[in-house]
Amino acid sequence: MKDGIKRLSGLKNIGIAFICCYLHFITEVLCFYYLTKATRGVLNAWMIPFVYDGLAFVPQGIIGYAADKRPGLALAIPGFMLMLVSLSVFGFTSVNIYVSLILMCLGNALVHVDGAEATLKNSFGKLSHSAIFVSGGSFGVITGRVLALYDVPVWFVLLMGISAAPFIAASFGYKGTKVAEAEGFDYVRTGISPLFAAAAAVAVVIIRGYMGYGIPTSWNKTLIQSVYMFVIMGLGKALGGILSDAFGIRKVAFASTLLAIPFLCLGDGYMFVSLTGVMFFSMTMSVTLAILVSVMSDSPGLAFGLTTIGLFLGTAPIFFVRLARGADIAFISVMSAVCSLLLTLVLKEPET
Amino acid sequence: MIRLVFDPRFISAHAALFWGYLTAVALLTAAAFIISFRRLKR
Numbered sequence: 001m002k003d004g005i006k007r008l009s010g011l012k013n014i015g016i017a018f019i020c021c022y023l024h025f026i027t028e029v030l031c032f033y034y035l036t037k038a039t040r041g042v043l044n045a046w047m048i049p050f051v052y053d054g055l056a057f058v059p060q061g062i063i064g065y066a067a068d069k070r071p072g073l074a075l076a077i078p079g080f081m082l083m084l085v086s087l088s089v090f091g092f093t094s095v096n097i098y099v100s101l102i103l104m105c106l107g108n109a110l111v112h113v114d115g116a117e118a119t120l121k122n123s124f125g126k127l128s129h130s131a132i133f134v135s136g137g138s139f140g141v142i143t144g145r146v147l148a149l150y151d152v153p154v155w156f157v158l159l160m161g162i163s164a165a166p167f168i169a170a171s172f173g174y175k176g177t178k179v180a181e182a183e184g185f186d187y188v189r190t191g192i193s194p195l196f197a198a199a200a201a202v203a204v205v206i207i208r209g210y211m212g213y214g215i216p217t218s219w220n221k222t223l224i225q226s227v228y229m230f231v232i233m234g235l236g237k238a239l240g241g242i243l244s245d246a247f248g249i250r251k252v253a254f255a256s257t258l259l260a261i262p263f264l265c266l267g268d269g270y271m272f273v274s275l276t277g278v279m280f281f282s283m284t285m286s287v288t289l290a291i292l293v294s295v296m297s298d299s300p301g302l303a304f305g306l307t308t309i310g311l312f313l314g315t316a317p318i319f320f321v322r323l324a325r326g327a328d329i330a331f332i333s334v335m336s337a338v339c340s341l342l343l344t345l346v347l348k349e350p351e352t
Numbered sequence: 353m354i355r356l357v358f359d360p361r362f363i364s365a366h367a368a369l370f371w372g373y374l375t376a377v378a379l380l381t382a383a384a385f386i387i388s389f390r391r392l393k394r
Contacts, residue, residue, distance in 0.1 A: 047366075058381055062384055302391060305384055306384065321355065321357065322354070
């Protein structure tokens with residue numbers, strides 16, 4: 001325990017994690033305020049989030065690759081500008097919804113890649129930075145939804161978006177943002193093929209993406225319960241990285257995926273049991289990213305993009321098919337065990 | 353065991369848009385996977 005705390009106190013550049021966490025939070029506030037407003041009372045509303053998932057998540061691979069080639073590009077600036085323009089077009093004009101949707105998706109993708117590059121390149125191989133950055137998104141998703149459900153006016157949300165400006169400026173102060181490589185990531189066992197490691201990481205992301213929506217949560221009926229769910233998801237994502245840095249990535253990956261099984265399976269009617277499972281399973285987020293960066297350290301943006309593509313592949317089926325009760329529990333149990341096996345097989349503890 | 357949760361008539365009515373979108377997403381995904389395969393450490 002003492003050693004773990006000592007390791008955490010030695011984290012360098014942790015400030016960039018909180019800067020990017022806020023930028024991610026505001027990004028999701030803008031996006032989910034927009035999505036909640038855009039889908040309210042619309043027939044076949046599922047098409048809007050389905051297009052959003054594809055156009056926000058999938059291009060991050062190519063954008064990440066481009067950002068790796070040209071380090072130092074401040075993608076958050078055009079990203080936020082696109083999102084603010086999108087929200088203004090949506091809020092103050094009657095232009096076709098898909099115009100503002102595409103602008104919002106592209107802005108979202110640019111900010112995500114920018115945050116991932118900044119945190120991975122400044123973390124010296126530690127996971128806490130990217131984990132804290134990603135956790136901001138969950139808080140943003142639910143905040144955006146709440147603001148939309150309470151009919152907060154568009155101008156107020158635009159002001160929240162503008163509040164990102166000083167944080168973008170602050171991120172320029174971190175040297176690593178301008179280098180090409182994410183140094184220090186060495187979490188894949190010797191002898192494991194990089195292709196297998198990358199495929200395993202993407203497979204775990206796909207499963208996590210599916211489970212994020214597919215887990216049985218009949219307890220989740222009120223807004224406050226949704227708030228709990230997203231807060232716990234965010235905390236789980238951050239804790240996954242922080243605990244990995246403190247106690248070891250392999251231990252955390254193994255324990256979190258296995259411990260999640262009983263809580264997720266038995267938590268359908270019990271909120272706190274289910275939330276505990278959600279928290280455990282969310283912990284794998286930074287672990288999968290660390291695997292991908294370990295085998296692609298000269299392309300951290302592309303590595304991050306692969307995780308977002310995996311998320312799209314995992315969430316896309318939810319729009320079309322659902323597993324029957326019972327089958328979903330069996331599916332969760334088997335898939336969590338598969339994830340645990342894959343991660344334990346691929347991961348090694350870094351040399352300290 | 354598996355149940356559909358969408359209206360197939362909606363997709364039929366917007367077939368060009370729907371399949372165009374899915375094709376674009378599939379191409380972007382394939383491009384990212386191919387580039388990643390080439391960037392993996394040997």
